[in-house]
Amino acid sequence: MTDPISLNLKINGQSHALDVEPRVTLLDALREHLHLTGTKKGCDQGQCGACTVFVDGRRVLSCLTLAAQAEGAEITTIEGLAGADGALHPVQEAFLEHDAFQCGYCTPGQIMSAVACIKEGHAGSEAEIREYMSGNLCRCGAYNSIVAAVRQAAEAV
């Protein structure tokens, strides 16, 4: 048995100390150890985007990131997107307005990815949004509404 390592992860502006086995991914650290279950586990192999979070402001897959590799970085999850007063992020508003989900399982990942997609400047057209959101699959096929929501939010932010 490998000895656990002590980590200090900065998530949504708050420091969290935790002891985990070195093989624990950031996704499992968030969900199983810190009970931040907004970030979803779909495939656990980089193929669906449900686990998307920001590490130092860049969108990454938490299922293929070791928790240990995220130490020292600013991590943002879906729980950290709304304002301190609970006001939803414009992308969250747009998803609600466009009903951009059915079961909602892919939604936290879609929203995190969409926020990044807009910030990166890759939400200029429907085709560009489809390309730069392609790392987020939706088993329910809510793509048309997702693209519409991202377009609207891109204009708003």
Added chain:
Amino acid sequence: MREFSYSLAASLEDAAHRAKAAGALLIAGGTTLLDLAKCGVTEPEAVVDISKLTGFGEIEVTDGGVKIGALARMSDVAEHAELQQYFPAVTQSLSLAASAQLRNMATIGGNLLQRTRCNYFRDPAAFPACNKRNPGSGCSALGGVTRNHAVLGVSEHCIATYHGDLAVALTAFDAVIELTGREIGIEDFFLLPGDTPDRETVLQPGEIITGIRIAATPAARKSLYLKVRDRQSYEFAAASAAVGLELEADGGTIRDIRVALGGVATKPWRARAVEQALIGKTLTEDTVREASRLAVEGAVAHGDNAYKIDLVPRVVARAILTVGGLA
């Protein structure tokens, strides 16, 4: 995923030293390593993190070309404005690969060393026979589902495709891979499977990729990466072509042409026969289509992947005609 220890490399020397130990593996972006550890394909005992080392992530453009540090992220290289101008096939090969999230994580060095997506290779529990994983155990793909397997460079021991996109663009333009202590041309870096499919590159234990260099040439500047696939995005190539073209001052005679193929061969594949058939010729649709057929000289189909032999010449021709302004 089996247990392993984790540590940060203090320096390149430290990483090289520790990577020599049996059971030790370097981790950069982790997108290949952790994926394969979860599949049970790699079972490291010690993971040594090089991603935080400084001095190997820069992109330096000079008059002669570009040097890209091994730790540069795919997205940073893909979005680099000067590279987009001087090496469009290279930046396109990256922006058409994986997804935005993966490109933010994955490094250039790790990208070259990605492993095949052969489904038999990736599933040791269900398919123990795989010469790449376990030399001498056989090949589960032969006689199996082979839609994504290679038609070029195959051996009786392994028909797994090299699926990376970047290495294909680099192969077209004779990139040089810089390692700790030596450097090597990209075509010599990757090995054919032959009877040792477990050996994919010349990299020795403890050797680290520190960067790649690409010379600036007119063909690299007028270049294109065309990737054809089953899904429009976030998918590996069914067939891809990196092409570069330089015409004589007359605007029609081909002075230099580069063609490399992806998604169809066991290593990034330079299609020299196509290049040789076109140098000195006038760029016309007929000449290009005729020469493009040479791309699949020596190709061998195994069942489901026969379609690639029809597809490759069309992809090559379309890429050349597009870059030449005829399509």
